Amino acid sequence: MEPDGQLKPSTLSTKDLPWQILWSKEKCCLCGRCTAVCPVQAIELGVHRKRVLQIALGLSEKPGNVFGVYHGIRQRTDIAHACIGCGMCDMVCPNHAILPIHNDEPDKLRFHINQGGVPRRRGGRRNARESLLDGIKFIRISMLTDPALDAGRHEFELRTLLGRILPPEEALGVGREGGWLPPVREIYPLILGSMSFGALSPTMWEGLQMGVAYLNEEMGMPVRFATGEGGCPPRLLRSRFLKYVILQIASGYFGWDEIIHALPEMKEDPCAIEIKYGQGAKPGDGGLLMWYKVNRLIAAIRGVPTGVNLPSPPTHQTKYSIEEAVAKMIQSMAMAWGFRVPVYPKISATSTALAVLNNLTRNPYAAALAMDGEDGGTGAAYNVSMDQMGHPIAGIVRDAYLNLVKIGKQNEIPIFAGGGVGKNGNLAANAAALIMLGASGVQVGKTIMQAAAGCLGSEADRCNICNIGLCPKGITSQDPRLYRRLDPEKVAERLVEVVLSFDTELKKIVAPLGRSTSLPIGMSDAIGITDRHAAERLGIRHVL
Amino acid sequence: MCRLFSITSREPLSPMVAIRALDVMKEGHDGSGVGLFLTDLGGDFEQFRGGPILSGIFSNTGIKALDRYMMDMDFMTKYKLSFRPTKRPPAGTPRRDNYLVRVYEYPPDWENLPEAEIQRRLMMCRLQLREMGEQDGSMMVFSFWPDVIMIKEVGDPTAVADYLGLNRKELQARTILAQGRQNTNYAINIYACHPFFIQGMATMTNGENTAFVPIREFLMSRKEPGYVGYQSDSEVFTHILHYSLNHLNLDLETYKHVITPLKDSELESHPNGPWLRVLKQSCRPLIIDGPNCVMGCLPDKTLFMVQDSKKLRPGVVGGNPGMFAFSSEMCGLDAAIPARDKSRDFQPMRYDTVFVGPERQEVGRWNQMDSLSRLH
Numbered sequence: 065m066e067p068d069g070q071l072k073p074s075t076l077s078t079k080d081l082p083w084q085i086l087w088s089k090e091k092c093c094l095c096g097r098c099t100a101v102c103p104v105q106a107i108e109l110g111v112h113r114k115r116v117l118q119i120a121l122g123l124s125e126k127p128g129n130v131f132g133v134y135h136g137i138r139q140r141t142d143i144a145h146a147c148i149g150c151g152m153c154d155m156v157c158p159n160h161a162i163l164p165i166h167n168d169e170p171d172k173l174r175f176h177i178n179q180g181g182v183p184r185r186r187g188g189r190r191n192a193r194e195s196l197l198d199g200i201k202f203i204r205i206s207m208l209t210d211p212a213l214d215a216g217r218h219e220f221e222l223r224t225l226l227g228r229i230l231p232p233e234e235a236l237g238v239g240r241e242g243g244w245l246p247p248v249r250e251i252y253p254l255i256l257g258s259m260s261f262g263a264l265s266p267t268m269w270e271g272l273q274m275g276v277a278y279l280n281e282e283m284g285m286p287v288r289f290a291t292g293e294g295g296c297p298p299r300l301l302r303s304r305f306l307k308y309v310i311l312q313i314a315s316g317y318f319g320w321d322e323i324i325h326a327l328p329e330m331k332e333d334p335c336a337i338e339i340k341y342g343q344g345a346k347p348g349d350g351g352l353l354m355w356y357k358v359n360r361l362i363a364a365i366r367g368v369p370t371g372v373n374l375p376s377p378p379t380h381q382t383k384y385s386i387e388e389a390v391a392k393m394i395q396s397m398a399m400a401w402g403f404r405v406p407v408y409p410k411i412s413a414t415s416t417a418l419a420v421l422n423n424l425t426r427n428p429y430a431a432a433l434a435m436d437g438e439d440g441g442t443g444a445a446y447n448v449s450m451d452q453m454g455h456p457i458a459g460i461v462r463d464a465y466l467n468l469v470k471i472g473k474q475n476e477i478p479i480f481a482g483g484g485v486g487k488n489g490n491l492a493a494n495a496a497a498l499i500m501l502g503a504s505g506v507q508v509g510k511t512i513m514q515a516a517a518g519c520l521g522s523e524a525d526r527c528n529i530c531n532i533g534l535c536p537k538g539i540t541s542q543d544p545r546l547y548r549r550l551d552p553e554k555v556a557e558r559l560v561e562v563v564l565s566f567d568t569e570l571k572k573i574v575a576p577l578g579r580s581t582s583l584p585i586g587m588s589d590a591i592g593i594t595d596r597h598a599a600e601r602l603g604i605r606h607v608l
Numbered sequence: 609m610c611r612l613f614s615i616t617s618r619e620p621l622s623p624m625v626a627i628r629a630l631d632v633m634k635e636g637h638d639g640s641g642v643g644l645f646l647t648d649l650g651g652d653f654e655q656f657r658g659g660p661i662l663s664g665i666f667s668n669t670g671i672k673a674l675d676r677y678m679m680d681m682d683f684m685t686k687y688k689l690s691f692r693p694t695k696r697p698p699a700g701t702p703r704r705d706n707y708l709v710r711v712y713e714y715p716p717d718w719e720n721l722p723e724a725e726i727q728r729r730l731m732m733c734r735l736q737l738r739e740m741g742e743q744d745g746s747m748m749v750f751s752f753w754p755d756v757i758m759i760k761e762v763g764d765p766t767a768v769a770d771y772l773g774l775n776r777k778e779l780q781a782r783t784i785l786a787q788g789r790q791n792t793n794y795a796i797n798i799y800a801c802h803p804f805f806i807q808g809m810a811t812m813t814n815g816e817n818t819a820f821v822p823i824r825e826f827l828m829s830r831k832e833p834g835y836v837g838y839q840s841d842s843e844v845f846t847h848i849l850h851y852s853l854n855h856l857n858l859d860l861e862t863y864k865h866v867i868t869p870l871k872d873s874e875l876e877s878h879p880n881g882p883w884l885r886v887l888k889q890s891c892r893p894l895i896i897d898g899p900n901c902v903m904g905c906l907p908d909k910t911l912f913m914v915q916d917s918k919k920l921r922p923g924v925v926g927g928n929p930g931m932f933a934f935s936s937e938m939c940g941l942d943a944a945i946p947a948r949d950k951s952r953d954f955q956p957m958r959y960d961t962v963f964v965g966p967e968r969q970e971v972g973r974w975n976q977m978d979s980l981s982r983l984h
Contacts, residue, residue: 210816210898211920218918221871225889232856235890239883248889250872472829474822475893578818581868581917582895586822 074179076141080172082525083149083164085139091161094135098153098162103534106147107162110138137162146173150520150527152536166524183448185354187530187540188521189345189441189484189510190450196458196598198490200497203607204590206578213580215571220580222570223286224253224505226336227406228431229476246431247406249335252279252287253505253583254495254566255480256512256559258312258338258410260294261319262353262362262374263443263530265547268517268539271555273300275516276308278560287563288335290507293351293376295319295365301326306334312410313397314340315350316376318366327400336406336431337397341380341390344440344457344483346449347412350376354444356533357542386423394429406431413437413455413483421464425473432478434507435460439484441510441521443540444531457483458501462602465502465586474502474586482507487523491515491562492569500587501602513539516558517550610789610802610814611936612923614903615944616911616964617782618930620650623759626786627769629933629940633788640700640789642765644774645803645810646757646781648909648966652687653757653778656711659686660730663750663758664737665798666706670746674708677737682715689779691772698771701763707772709757727807731834748798751805757781758810760801783909787812800839803904804846807834811849811904813842814921814936818898820844826893827851845902848894853906859982860912861974862887864961867896868917870976879979903934912963919958925971926953932964932971 078084085107099107112134119127139147149164177184206212213220227248230238238245256276261269272289279287286308293314300306301323311334313320342348353362353374363370383389390409397407408431411420417435424430437457442450461481468474481503485494487510495506513519517539520527530540538550574580577590584590592607593599599606611633613626623644630642653661660683666674678685691707718726734752741747750758757779761768765788769775787802802812817823820841827835827847832855835847845867852858852866869888875881888895899920903913913923913934925934927945935941941953952971956962959976974981 204818206816206818206898210818213918219871223872225892229889229892232887232890235886236856236858239886245886469825469829472826472831474826474829475890578816578898581897582819582892584819584822584897585893586825587819589821 074143074176076143076146076172076176078139078141079167081141081146082167082171082173083147084167085137085147085153086163086165087137088161089134089136091159092136093159093161095158097156097158099137101152101156101536103150103152103529103536104145104148106140106145107137107153108140110136112136112138143173143176143179148527148529149525150536183446185352185444185446185531186450186528187441187443187445188450188525188528189487189523190439191523191525192439192451193488193523195439195484195488195494196456197484197494197497198488199593199595199598200493200591200604201593201607202496202573202577202590203592203605205576210578213575213578215568215575218575218580220571220574222253222567222574222583223250224583224585225249225478226251226288226408226432226480226505227478228428229478231472231476244403246428247404249406250286251335251505252285253499254563255288255290255310255505255507257290257310257507257509258292258340259509259513260292260312260351260353260443261297261365262294262357262542263292263540265535265538265541265550266361267547267550267552268555269297271517271550271552272512272559273305274552274556275559275563277305278556279563280308283560283564285563285567290338293318293340294353294362295322297365298322298326302329302331304332306330307332309334310336310338312338312340314376315378315380316374318368318374318376321367322365324400333401333405336408337401338434339393339397339407339409341409342412342414342436343410343442344412344436344438344454345442346445347414347438347454348378349445349449349453350378352376352444352531354531354533356531359542362542386420390423391427391429394427398429408432408434410434410436412440413457413460415455417455417460418463418467421467421477424477425468425471430477432480432504433464434480434482435464436507437481437483439487440482441513457481457498459601461498461503462501466603468502469586478504480505480507482509486511492566492573495566496570496573497591499583499585500591501604502586502588504583504585512559512562515562517555610787610812611940612785612787612812612814612901612903613933613935613940613944614785614905614911615783615931615933616909616968618968620654620780620782621784622775622780623784623786624769624775625944626784627765627774629935629944630765630786630788632943633935633937633940641762641801642760642768643787643801643803643812644757644759645785645805645812645905646779646783647755647905648782649755649757650780650782651778652689653711653755656687657755659711659713660752660754661757662708662710662712662752663756664708665704665748665761666708667746668705669744670741671706671708673740673746674737677740678712681733682717683712685710686713687711693771695771698763698767701761701768701771707759731807735833735836753805753808756805756808758803758805760798762798762801783905783911785810785812785903785905797839799837802840802842804837804840804843806846806850807854808907809846809849809853809905811842811846811902813845813900813902814923815900815916816898817841817844817896817900819896822893823848823896830855845896845900846904848896849904851894860906860910860963861961861980861982864914864974864976866891866894867914868958869895874977878977901936909966910963912961913956914961915956915958917958922955924953924955925962925964926950927971929969932968934962
C-alpha cells in the first residue's frame with residue numbers, strides 16, 4: 065500500500081504473486097549477492113523497522129518498548145518487478161538464506177500483466193505439464209519368439225533420412241537411365257533447433273555448434289542443428305562445419321543477405337534449408353526478437369538497425385497459395401544450391417496440416433515436412449499464443465503418416481516432429497514414441513536448453529523471460545555481462561553428454577522391441593497407451 | 609521356433625524326404641503344423657507341366673463353389689489328386705472334407721495372352737477364390753500356378769503326412785520347401801503357415817520379423833493386388849522378393865541388399881556403394897528386423913537362403929552335384945543327404961546369400977560386401 069493509503073486495482077501483495085521470497089534473517093549475511101543477481105530486481109535492500117517490547121518481571125516497572133532497525137531484503141510487489149522464481153538468489157547465496165516458493169494458489173498477477181494495454185509476452189513454452197507422449201508405453205517386448213537384442217553390445221543403425229526419397233521404381237530408373245536424384249541426407253534422428261542466433265546468446269550458440277561438431281567428427285553421430293530465423297555467423301557460413309547446419313529462412317528473411325553473399329565462398333553445402341511457415345509455440349504468428357536483444361552484433365547479422373523490435377510477419381509476404389508461391393520458394397531455395405540441398409517447410413501442427421502434406425507430395429522438390437506441436441518453445445511470444453494456440457503433435461504426426469501410407473508415399477516425404485519432445489525429461493522415450501507413430505525424426509530445442517545449458521524455465525511459469533534478454537544463465541541474453549556466465553565449452557560438453565545418453569536410451573527402447581537394422585518408423589504395433597480415446601485416435605493398442 | 613528344410617534334386621523325390629528331415633529336427637519345433645511347397649514336379653504331374661495347378665483345402669460346399677467358379681472362367685480339369693482321409697485325424701488336426709490338388713487346362717481365350725497377363729490372371733483367380741472361401745471358411749487356396757503344389761495343415765508334420773498319405777507315388781517333386789510349425793505368434797490360421805506363395809515364388813522363414821507392420825503397410829500401399837494376407841509376419845519376405853524381382857526388376861543377389869542393406873559406413877567402401885545407397889534409401893520400409901533365416905524358391909527353381917543382418921538363426925546348406933539341401937539344422941541335412949562331403953557344408957552368415965540354381969551342380973554364394981555380379 066502506498067503511503068497515502070490508496071489501493072489501485074493492480075496493487076498486489078506478495079501473496080498475489082506467483083512466487084514468494086522466503087528469506088531467513090538468521091542465515092543472511094547481508095552480502096547483497098541476491099539483490100545483485102536478480103534479473104528482474106524483484107528483491108531489494110530492505111531496512112526494516114521493528115518494535116521490541118521490554119517487559120520487566122514484577123510490577124515495579126512499567127512495560128516499555130524500543131524501535132530498532134534491521135537490514136535484510138524486501139520483495140517488491142509491483143508488476144514489473146514480480147519475482148519470476150528463477151532461484152538465482154538461492155544459487156548465489158552463501159548461506160542459502162533465500163528461496164522463492166511457488167504460490168499455493170493461482171496467482172493474481174496474471175490478471176494484471178497487461179499494463180498499458182500490452183498483453184504479456186514471454187519465452188518458454190506452454191505452461192502445462194501434461195504430456196501425452198509420456199503416456200505412451202513400449203509394449204511389444206521381444207521375449208521368447210524372438211530374442212531381445214542387447215543395447216550395449218549389438219550394432220544399431222539408428223540413422224534417418226532427410227530429403228525427398230523417390231519411390232524404388234523411379235529411384236532405380238534414374239540409376240539406370242540417368243536423371244536427377246533429389247539430395248538425401250543420412251542424419252541422426254535428433255535435430256537440434258530451430259533456435260536463432262539472436263534468440264540465443266553467442267556463447268550458447270557457440271557451445272551448441274561445438275558440441276554438434278564434436279558429435280559429428282569425434283563420435284560419428286550425424287547430429288544436425290537448425291539455425292532458426294536469424295541468419296548464421298559469417299565465419300560458420302564459410303567453414304566446413306556448415307554441413308552440420310540446417311539454415312532456416314522465415315518470413316522476416318533475417319540474415320539471408322549475409323547468407324546469399326556467402327554462397328560463392330561456401331566450402332560445404334548446408335545440410336538442408338528449412339523454410340519456416342510456422343512454429344508450435346506461436347502458430348500463425350511470426351518470429352519475434354524483442355528490442356532488448358538487438359545489439360550491434362545481432363543487428364549486423366540480421367541486417368537491421370540496433371535496438372528495435374523484430375517481429376516477423378505471420379506469413380511470408382510472397383506467399384498467397386501453396387500450389388504456386390510455396391512451391392516456387394522451395395524450388396528457388398533448391399536452385400540456389402544447385403539442387404544439391406534438401407529444402408523442406410516447417411509448419412506449426414494444425415488441423416490443416418494434411419492439406420499442406422498432400423500438396424507437398426505433389427511437389428517433387430519438397431524434401432520433408434517438419435511439424436511443431438503446441439508444446440514447442442520460443443524465445444519470445446505472446447502468452448496467449450503459447451498457452452492456447454496450436455495442436456498437439458502426436459495426433460498430427462499419426463494422421464500425416466497414415467495419410468502418406470494411404471497414398472503409398474510414407475517413405476518419400478519424411479516427417480519431422482517437434483514440440484514438447486522431452487518436456488518432462490523423457491527425451492528418448494518421447495522421440496521413440498513419435499518415431500513409432502510415423503515421424504522420421506524429432507526436433508528438440510527447449511529440452512536441450514535445459515539439459516545442455518541449465519535453463520531454469522519450466523511449465524510452472526518459472527523464469528520464462530527469454531524475451532527481454534535478461535536470462536540469468538546467459539542462454540538467451542545478448543548482454544555480455546550475462547552471457548559471460550555461460551562457458552561455451554561446458555555447453556558443448558553437456559550437449560555431447562545429453563546426445564550420448566539419448567542414444568543409449570533409444571537403444572534401450574528399440575533393443576527390447578527387437579529392432580536394430582533400421583529406425584522403427586511407423587512401428588505402431590510396439591506402442592500402447594492407457595487412455596482408450598487416445599489409443600483409438602492414434603490407432604495404437606489400448607493397454608491396461 | 610520354426611524348422612525349415614528344402615531340397616533340390618535331379619531325380620524326383622517324395623515329400624516324405626523333407627518330412628523326415630523335419631522329424632529329426634523335431635526338438636527345435638513344436639510340431640504344430642506343416643507346410644509344403646513342391647515344384648519341378650515328377651510323378652503323375654510331370655505330364656501336365658504347363659497347366660496351372662490349384663492347391664487348397666475345400667469343404668464339400670467349397671468344392672461345388674470352386675467348380676462353378678472354374679466353369680464360369682472356362683477352366684477345364686485335366687487331372688486331380690484328392691486326399692479324402694478316412695482315418696481319424698491326428699491330434700490337433702481338424703477334420704477336413706477335401707485336400708485338393710487339381711490340374712486345369714487354360715481357358716481357350718487365354719491362349720494368345722502375353723505371359724505376364726496370364727500370370728496376373730492366375731493370381732487374381734487365386735485371390736478371388738481365397739476371398740470367396742474366407743466368407744464362410746469353405747475354401748483355403750494356397751497356390752494356383754503351373755508346376756506348383758502346396759499342402760498345409762495344422763498338426764505334427766509326420767502324423768499329418770501319414771494321415772494324408774503323402775508317400776504316394778503320384779506325388780513327387782524335384783524341388784521341395786518344407787516347414788514344421790503352425791504360426792504360433794498370432795492366432796492359429798492355416799494362411800499363417802509357411803511357405804508363402806505368390807506368382808511362382810515361395811519363401812519360408814525361421815524367426816520373427818519385428819519390422820512387420822511398417823513393411824506390411826508399405827507393401828499394401830504398392831497397388832499390387834497380390835500383397836494381401838499377412839496372417840503371418842513372415843509373409844512379407846515372399847512379397848518383398850516378388851516386389852524386388854517383378855516390380856523393380858532386381859535379381860536374387862540384390863534381395864539381400866533390400867531386406868538387410870549394408871550400413872552407411874560399409875556402403876562407403878563398396879564398389880556399388882552409390883547405387884546400393886539409392887536402393888537402401890528408396891526401399892527403406894522393406895528393411896527387415898529381428899532374427900530371420902529365409903529360404904525360398906524362385907520361378908526358375910533356384911533355391912536360396914539368406915540370414916538377417918545379425919545372423920540370429922541357424923541354417924546350413926550341403927549336398928552333392930545333383931542334390932542339395934538347405935536345413936535349419938545339420939541333423940536335418942544329415943537325414944536327407946547323409947553321403948556328402950561335409951567339409952563343403954556351408955552356414956551362410958549375415959552378409960551371405962547362398963543358392964543352388966536349376967542345374968543343381970553347386971552351391972553359389974554372394975557376399976554383400978562384394979561387387980554386384982550384374983550391373984543394375
